Amino acid sequence: MKKGLILLFVALSGLVFGAEAESAKIALNTDSGTLLAFGSIIAAGFGVGIAAVGGSIAMGNTAAATISGIARNPGVGKDLTKTMFIAIALIEAQVIYTLVIAFIVLFGNPFIG
Numbered sequence: 687m688k689k690g691l692i693l694l695f696v697a698l699s700g701l702v703f704g705a706e707a708e709s710a711k712i713a714l715n716t717d718s719g720t721l722l723a724f725g726s727i728i729a730a731g732f733g734v735g736i737a738a739v740g741g742s743i744a745m746g747n748t749a750a751a752t753i754s755g756i757a758r759n760p761g762v763g764k765d766l767t768k769t770m771f772i773a774i775a776l777i778e779a780q781v782i783y784t785l786v787i788a789f790i791v792l793f794g795n796p797f798i799g
Contacts, residue, residue, distance in 0.1 A: 737780065
């Protein structure tokens with residue numbers, strides 16, 4: 687049920703944004719470069735937002751698992767803490783990669799004249 691709702695949301699949002707982009711092109715009589723810039727801004731914003739939400743959920747799960755492990759076996763607290771910080775750094779690196787890609791799409795987009 688949850689996957690179906692997510693798929694429906696993605697399909698409807700694609701339909702809405704596609705219709706908005708087409709109506710903006712007709713209403714503003716813009717060229718494809720302006721429309722591509724508009725789409726790049728929207729895509730960069732959504733990409734960074736989704737990456738930030740996913741990264742924060744993953745970091746929360748990592749911290750919860752580490753706290754649970756330390757509560758079960760306090761003797762391995764140092765090892766679990768080191769592993770947690772490495773895992774959090776790797777999770778944060780993926781969010782930063784998304785931010786870099788968003789900057790490339792915004793400022794170095796080769797498709798915009």
